[in-house]
Amino acid sequence: MKKYRCTVCGYIYDPAVGDVDNGIPAGTSFDALPDNWVCPDCGVGKNDFEPVD
Amino acid sequence: MHKIKENIFWVGSIDWDLRNFHGYDTPSGSTYNSYLILDEKPTLIDAVKSYGSQEMITRIKEIIDPAKIQYIVSNHTEMDHSGAIDELLKYCPNAQIVCSPKGEEGLKRHFKKNWKFKVVQTGDVLDIGKRKLKFFLMPMVHWPDSMATYLESDAILFSNDAFGQHYASSERYVDEVGLDIAIAEATKYYANIVLPFGAQVLKVLDVIKDLKIETICPSHGLIWRKPDDIKKIVASYQKWALYQSDKKVLIVYDTMWHSTEMMAKYLFTALDKEGISVKLMNLQTAHISDVVTDIMLSQMILLGTPMLNNHMLPSMASLMMYMKGLKPKNRYGFTFGSYGWSTVGFKELESSCQEAGLELISDGNYIKFIPDAEELKSLDKTVSLIKNKLNV
Ligand SMILES: [Fe+2]
Ligand SMILES: [Fe+2]
Numbered sequence: 490m491k492k493y494r495c496t497v498c499g500y501i502y503d504p505a506v507g508d509v510d511n512g513i514p515a516g517t518s519f520d521a522l523p524d525n526w527v528c529p530d531c532g533v534g535k536n537d538f539e540p541v542d
Numbered sequence: 543m544h545k546i547k548e549n550i551f552w553v554g555s556i557d558w559d560l561r562n563f564h565g566y567d568t569p570s571g572s573t574y575n576s577y578l579i580l581d582e583k584p585t586l587i588d589a590v591k592s593y594g595s596q597e598m599i600t601r602i603k604e605i606i607d608p609a610k611i612q613y614i615v616s617n618h619t620e621m622d623h624s625g626a627i628d629e630l631l632k633y634c635p636n637a638q639i640v641c642s643p644k645g646e647e648g649l650k651r652h653f654k655k656n657w658k659f660k661v662v663q664t665g666d667v668l669d670i671g672k673r674k675l676k677f678f679l680m681p682m683v684h685w686p687d688s689m690a691t692y693l694e695s696d697a698i699l700f701s702n703d704a705f706g707q708h709y710a711s712s713e714r715y716v717d718e719v720g721l722d723i724a725i726a727e728a729t730k731y732y733a734n735i736v737l738p739f740g741a742q743v744l745k746v747l748d749v750i751k752d753l754k755i756e757t758i759c760p761s762h763g764l765i766w767r768k769p770d771d772i773k774k775i776v777a778s779y780q781k782w783a784l785y786q787s788d789k790k791v792l793i794v795y796d797t798m799w800h801s802t803e804m805m806a807k808y809l810f811t812a813l814d815k816e817g818i819s820v821k822l823m824n825l826q827t828a829h830i831s832d833v834v835t836d837i838m839l840s841q842m843i844l845l846g847t848p849m850l851n852n853h854m855l856p857s858m859a860s861l862m863m864y865m866k867g868l869k870p871k872n873r874y875g876f877t878f879g880s881y882g883w884s885t886v887g888f889k890e891l892e893s894s895c896q897e898a899g900l901e902l903i904s905d906g907n908y909i910k911f912i913p914d915a916e917e918l919k920s921l922d923k924t925v926s927l928i929k930n931k932l933n934v
Contacts, residue, residue: 497644498742499681530682530742 493519493538498531501541543604544714546759547696549580553601555594555626558710563622566734567829570727571710574622575761577700578602579693582671583612586637587691587700588761592625599626599633608633613660613670616641617689617702619648623761628653640668642679644687662689678749680704682742684735690746697756704746705775707731707763716764716771724764728775731762732782733838734831737868743783747776785871787841789932791818794833795846796825796857801880801912802846808918809844809878812925818934825857830864837865842874842928843900847891849881854891862891865898874931875900876924878907903927 490504502508502522507515508529513522519538527534544552554575560568574590576598584606590598602608611634616624619641627649631637638658641649646659662668668675676692683704691700707727709719716724736743758766758775766772791813797803806822813820821840823833837843847858854862875895877888885908895902904927909917 497681497686530739531686 490518492541494541495528497533500530551578553578555590555597556710566831568708572708581673584610585613585670587615588623589626591622595626595629611637619687642687642689648687680746682739697754699755700759702761705758706760709763716766717768730835733835740783790840791820791842792836792840793844794823796855798848802848805878806846830861844876846878849887853887862894869899871899874903
């Protein structure tokens with residue numbers, strides 16, 4: 490599964506890790522994140538993320 | 543004139559009157575530190591708040607004609623550092639603004655002007671003559687645009703808000719004022735400004751550990767230049783960034799008719815008798831910017847409020863909202879308070895604690911109206927639990 494980078498603060502969303510602090514279990518793909526999920530570091534939405542190549 | 547090194551000067555402004563930095567209580571005022579480097583291309587590192595612009599420009603004029611400035615490095619867009627750039631550019635209209643990509647975006651949003659920008663990335667080097675400036679982006683320490691500038695030839699790190707303190711003085715160095723004062727102010731600064739960003743601070747520390755640093759020039763307060771002082775502040779940042787705290791208990795409360803106060807004082811006395819380091823803070827007298835500083839330093843946080851119209855008191859709600867943003871990690875919490883008829887609002891207090899990152903050690907202890915001796919004694923089991931959790 491693809492990792493995504495926050496274009497505002499550089500946080501990397503890694504599906505293998507998830508975002509457990511905010512209720513996202515490991516193994517959740519970026520696409521499967523809820524629409525209201527925000528960057529745990531700077532608070533911007535999914536639209537501000539880009540795939541890491 | 544404040545000379546830092548040969549041809550490097552402090553040209554900032556001293557804000558003796560500052561008492562409120564967007565809600566952060568600053569009893570000692572602050573400084574906005576601006577640094578002038580004289581070289582073939584004279585360069586200014588960071589500016590000051592808008593109302594300090596003439597003070598900064600006067601200091602620059604004592605050294606050179608401001609028109610000679612070629613580069614203004616803007617490490618951070620926030621107005622306490624960029625506010626005076628607009629005024630300064632009237633004196634050096636050809637100067638280029640050196641900043642991160644997010645810095646350019648932010649400065650354009652703030653000033654709505656098309657300045658001459660030179661956008662830099664981590665590792666980029668700017669030749670200013672005999673010297674070279676190297677840049678390191680440090681996103682979220684503490685804004686997306688934040689950046690540090692390193693001057694290798696003089697072993698100076700211009701760290702912007704990192705390692706800063708809100709402290710106004712004519713002295714420029716930590717060792718002139720005293721390490722204890724500088725560390726106390728840097729602690730409060732970290733707790734109120736940098737606390738949410740532990741992971742990002744660790745990345746910055748990882749970068750700077752390989753640099754030769756003899757002087758850390760932050761954008762607020764005193765400059766770090768003694769090797770032991772630098773070691774101390776870097777080690778403190780490491781500890782705070784890892785969310786480590788001491789075996790201390792902090793009791794924070796507010797009260798209406800002294801019932802919650804009785805509980806707070808009972809807990810204090812019992813913990814103190816056990817020889818545990820414990821501090822009592824009443825939200826009617828303690829400022830929340832001091833409370834969060836003690837929250838950062840303490841492993842165990844006990845929060846007490848009565849119910850007002852089925853909610854916690856607004857003073858406690860304000861602290862909770864502040865804490866949710868600052869996200870202290872690796873801390874225990876316990877809630878208590880007095881109520882008249884409904885305990886419904888305590889659920890909100892408990893969930894706020896959890897959202898702020900506190901791990902509650904047990905159910906809260908809530909007492910109807912005024913606690914009696916027996917009810918106060920029911921707090922003893924909390925004292926045992928605290929001893930247990932703190933391993934003391
Ligand atoms: Fe800032
Ligand atoms: Fe600042």
